[in-house]
Amino acid sequence: MLYGLLTTSGVSFTPAKDIPDLSGKVIFITGGNVGLGKESALQISAHNPSHIYLSCRNGSKAETAIRDIQSTVPSARITFIPCDLTSLSSVLAAAQEFTRLESRLDILMLNAGIMAVPPATTGDGYEIQFGTNHVGHALLTKLLMPTLLHTAGLPGADVRVVALSSLAHVTAGGIQFAGLKSADGGLATNMTRYGQSKLANILFV
Numbered sequence: 001m002l003y004g005l006l007t008t009s010g011v012s013f014t015p016a017k018d019i020p021d022l023s024g025k026v027i028f029i030t031g032g033n034v035g036l037g038k039e040s041a042l043q044i045s046a047h048n049p050s051h052i053y054l055s056c057r058n059g060s061k062a063e064t065a066i067r068d069i070q071s072t073v074p075s076a077r078i079t080f081i082p083c084d085l086t087s088l089s090s091v092l093a094a095a096q097e098f099t100r101l102e103s104r105l106d107i108l109m110l111n112a113g114i115m116a117v118p119p120a121t122t123g124d125g126y127e128i129q130f131g132t133n134h135v136g137h138a139l140l141t142k143l144l145m146p147t148l149l150h151t152a153g154l155p156g157a158d159v160r161v162v163a164l165s166s167l168a169h170v171t172a173g174g175i176q177f178a179g180l181k182s183a184d185g186g187l188a189t190n191m192t193r194y195g196q197s198k199l200a201n202i203l204f205v
Contacts (some may be wrong), residue, residue: 015043016118022049026104026151028144030055030083030137033065036164040109042069045076047145051102052076055083055094060198074113085112086122095143104151105144110137110163110201116190119183127185133197137163138204163205175203 027044031037032054041052048171056062062080079101083094122131127204141161152159155200172187172195179186185193 018205022047025049025106027107029051029109031062037111038065045073055081057084079148081180083131089126091139108161127182129193129197146155163201165201166198168195169199172199
């Protein structure tokens with residue numbers, strides 16, 4: 001859902017009452033160590049999930065975030081899984097580690113991302129924002145899809161893949177496929193490249 005696409009009037013969400021009971025549910029959040037990812041983990045923790053997995057690049061920051069969340073919700077079961085979205089091999093390793101630990105996945109939150117950074121490429125050659133915000137997440141989703149589909153077949157399942165996008169997607173005007181493996185992505189500005197990655201999130205999910 002694209003909240004705020006046209007207007008934010010009338011949109012109200014109060015986590016304490018609007019998030020349902022999550023007993024038995026397993027959640028995976030990318031970029032769960034800061035910002036919206038960390039806050040999502042905190043709010044979800046208060047609704048009795050079976051386990052939350054946080055992925056990011058920096059293990060010490062992840063462990064700090066986990067301690068912060070557990071200081072508010074002591075019963076929260078949270079595990080850090082290393083994942084660098086700029087590296088497809090790291091994404092593969094993260095998916096393999098998750099599936100080693102779990103046989104179900106109820107909610108996959110594609111939250112991690114970078115914004116308006118200077119031109120660069122990932123280790124696999126993709127424009128850095130497109131590679132981080134979309135390609136890494138797309139691979140992670142594909143690798144975890146068998147687990148998501150398995151979970152969807154279980155009694156009472158309500159499986160979801162949630163991608164964090166942005167109104168900046170309107171700046172892209174489409175996907176410049178010819179430039180995706182270049183530092184500037186075939187686009188003139190850092191924000192336009194960011195918008196392109198956010199458009200890809202919407203089209204993917």
